[in-house]
Amino acid sequence: MLVVDNLKKDYNGFQAVQGISFELEPGDVFAFIGSNGAGKTTTIRMIATLLEPSSGTASLFGVDVTKDPMAIRRMLGYMPDFFGLYDDVKVWEYLDFFATIYEVPPRERRKVIDNVLELTDLSSKRDAFVQSLSRGMQQRLCLARCLVHDPKLLLLDEPASGLDPRARSELKELILELGRMGKIVIVSSHILPELEGFCNKVGIVERGQLLSFGPTSDLTRSSGTTKHLVISTLGSPEGTLAWLTSQPNLTEARLNKDGNIECSLEGDDAAQAQLLKSLVEANLPIRTFADRRIDLEDVFFQVTTGAVN
Numbered sequence: 001m002l003v004v005d006n007l008k009k010d011y012n013g014f015q016a017v018q019g020i021s022f023e024l025e026p027g028d029v030f031a032f033i034g035s036n037g038a039g040k041t042t043t044i045r046m047i048a049t050l051l052e053p054s055s056g057t058a059s060l061f062g063v064d065v066t067k068d069p070m071a072i073r074r075m076l077g078y079m080p081d082f083f084g085l086y087d088d089v090k091v092w093e094y095l096d097f098f099a100t101i102y103e104v105p106p107r108e109r110r111k112v113i114d115n116v117l118e119l120t121d122l123s124s125k126r127d128a129f130v131q132s133l134s135r136g137m138q139q140r141l142c143l144a145r146c147l148v149h150d151p152k153l154l155l156l157d158e159p160a161s162g163l164d165p166r167a168r169s170e171l172k173e174l175i176l177e178l179g180r181m182g183k184i185v186i187v188s189s190h191i192l193p194e195l196e197g198f199c200n201k202v203g204i205v206e207r208g209q210l211l212s213f214g215p216t217s218d219l220t221r222s223s224g225t226t227k228h229l230v231i232s233t234l235g236s237p238e239g240t241l242a243w244l245t246s247q248p249n250l251t252e253a254r255l256n257k258d259g260n261i262e263c264s265l266e267g268d269d270a271a272q273a274q275l276l277k278s279l280v281e282a283n284l285p286i287r288t289f290a291d292r293r294i295d296l297e298d299v300f301f302q303v304t305t306g307a308v309n
Contacts, residue, residue, distance in 0.1 A: 001025055002047070002153055002184050006056035009042050009208075016042045018208040019056065024186070024201065026152070029179040031199035031216070032188040033300060039208040040188040041081070044155050047186075048078045060153055074102070077146025081158035085138055087131045091122060094130055094141065095148055102149035116144040120174060136167030143174065153184045160189065172198045192296040202296065206304045219299050227265040227272050228292045230256075234285035237261055243282060247275075262292070 002024045009017040017039045024030050034040050045051040047058050049069035058065045065072050086094060095113045104112055117123045120140040125133060133141060139159065146154060156175070160168045176198050178185050189195055195202075202219050204212040212219060233240045241261050244253040249271065253263035265272060272291065279286050294302075 002058065002060050004043075004047065004056075004058045007043060007046055007053050007058060008055045009039075009046060009051065010054040016208050017046070017053075020205065020208075020210045021056075022203055022210065022213050024184050026182045026184055027179050028201050029175060029185045029187065029199045031195040031202045031296070032186055032205065033190065033192060033195060033202065033296065034205035035190055035304075038190075038205045040190075040205055041157055042208075043205070044078075044157055044186065044188055047153075048076060048155055049073060050078075074149065075151055076153040076155060077143075077149070077151040078155045079142055079146050079157065079159060081161055083142045085130045085142070087129070089130050090126075091117070091128055091130060091133070091141060092126050095145060098145045099148045104148060112148055116147045119147065119177070120144040121170070134167075136163050136170065139163060139167065139171065140174070143171075151183070153186070154178060155186050155188075157188045158190075159187060160191070192300060196296055202299070204300055204303045212299070212303045216296075220294050220296065227267065228294050228298065229261075229263050229265055229272070229275075230288075230290050230292045231261040231263070231279075231286060232259075232288045233261070234287050240279070240284045240286070243279075243284060250275075 004020060004022050007017055007020045008015065020039070020043055032040050032043070042051065046053050047065060049065050049072050053066065060072055060075055063071045063075070089097075092113055095116065096109055099109045099112055114123070117126055120143055122137065122140055122144060125137060130138070130141065143156075143159070159175075160171055163171065175185055175187065179200070187195060187199060199216055202212070202214065202216050203210055231240065231244075237255060237259065241253055241255065244250050244261065244263055249266045251264045251266070253261060256262050265275060276286070276289050279289070
């Protein structure tokens with residue numbers, strides 16, 4: 001278990017991280033989201049023992065990051081947003097170098113390297129030079145390097161940065177597999193669509209404060225008092241949009257990029273049914289009317305709107 005307890009970091013009076021606390025269990029894939037400069041990387045570096053907290057602490061399976069940082073480093077793998085690779089080194093040599101650093105016994109290194117190459121789908125590149133790999137393969141190699149010592153916790157800071165759509169999809173599948181293997185995985189990103197569908201827990205940080213934390217399904221479930229609706233019409237939607245804008249219990253009525261109307265309804269299921277009935281009675285040409293599940297981007301803006309004002 002990872003326990004982060006009231007973690008703070010000050011820089012000459014500036015509070016970069018202001019008392020962040022959360023707990024993660026083995027198998028959790030945690031989306032740590034926030035805008036640039038929100039405090040994500042600073043928090044991750046404190047957990048990784050690369051920065052000393054100003055106060056508070058974190059512990060991994062009972063080991064305190066401030067009291068025994070070397071023991072923590074043996075239990076985690078850290079993949080920074082900007083990672084370094086060596087030219088003129090073969091893939092297996094690169095991994096062998098880090099296996100040596102992590103004191104993997106010599107008789108076990110070949111098997112360990114083969115296993116992480118298979119897990120990251122790089123077996124065919126075992127004898128290739130690092131500089132010959134594509135960006136996506138280099139990203140997977142960096143992750144393979146983090147796995148040679150079988151860590152309990154993985155800290156991935158902007159892992160999909162610069163990847164094409166196919167490489168991002170492959171990376172998501174790999175991260176899901178690591179969660180299924182029982183590892184705790186923290187994925188930091190400010191690009192929210194990258195995190196949809198594969199993180200089971202979410203934390204939203206803004207200005208150094210953790211504003212929201214919990215299961216992804218709970219945070220993205222429409223609340224009982226707000227409905228997020230998508231309405232399509234026959235013909236031009238302007239008349240329907242004007243009618244919706246005039247209703248007192250509707251907010252944020254607008255046209256989306258597909259030419260459909262999106263709006264938020266303050267009310268429950270009965271209010272939603274009444275709105276549809278009123279639209280029909282007003283002889284407005286409704287083609288479809290649906291309650292849209294909110295996504296991480298919706299949640300992020302809902303949670304942070306008050307924090308940035």
